[in-house]
């Protein structure tokens with residue numbers, strides 16, 4: 001199976017007052033089409049991990065490959081181009097541009113990626129319809145609910161048809177009903193073929209939608225479990241330990 005994400009011994013040390021090891025030798029891969037949830041306590045390195053995969057930040061050591069490309073050697077310009085074409089990113093607090101309408105928020109991302117305005121407009125309009133906010137195309141983010149803003153952010157993340165969707169606590173700022181709807185949307189996006197990596201605090205949401213749960217603690221992966229809807233949870237690490245004992 002094609003690996004969309006491949007991390008090899010990735011470490012990240014932030015240099016503030018005291019050096020802070022946010023990622024401590026992470027190796028893992030994600031195959032095309034997977035829906036992976038990343039869980040763990042606050043400060044365990046989830047956002048740092050996602051930022052490495054998104055090409056928003058660079059590791060201190062180790063190798064990050066996404067879509068078969070080694071990000072480690074890319075220049076800033078190449079990395080920016082990679083972000084515009086290979087990944088869609090959704091954040092907890094939406095990060096919309098408040099001076100632009102809903103449609104323009106989505107179009108900006110397409111234009112930055114070099115897509116022609118007419119094609120971009122068509123794709124953006126189709127996405128807003130699919131996300132059930134077509135009637136909000138000409139309003140400004142301030143007039144929208146949190147759930148609607150996150151739909152706009154998802155449309156923006158998808159407009160360039162990236163093979164990989166990354167979401168960092170996308171339901172964290174939403175009431176539970178809007179959060180459920182956003183998760184249903186992300187699950188539907190995954191069902192249509194997109195690989196999804198989702199950081200969440202919510203074990204219930206993860207169990208309901210993801211096929212695999214990676215658990216982090218202190219910058220390390222402490223569990224990697226494939227969820228089998230019929231048979232319940234099976235821990236890969238437990239499985240490997242049992243295999244090693246045989």
Ligand SMILES: Nc1ncnc2c1ncn2[C@@H]1O[C@H](COP(=O)(O)OP(=O)(O)O)[C@@H](O)[C@H]1O
Nearest residue numbers: 014016020022041042043044045046047048049
């Ligand atoms: N820009 C930064 N500068 C310094 N330390 C950071 C920075 N970002 C994150 N950290 C630290 O790295 C660790 C992991 O943070 P983060 O990846 O945000 O965890 P999580 O998303 O799981 O809450 C934490 O100890 C955090 O304080």
Ligand SMILES: [Mg+2]
Nearest residue numbers: 046047048168
């Ligand atoms: Mg975080």
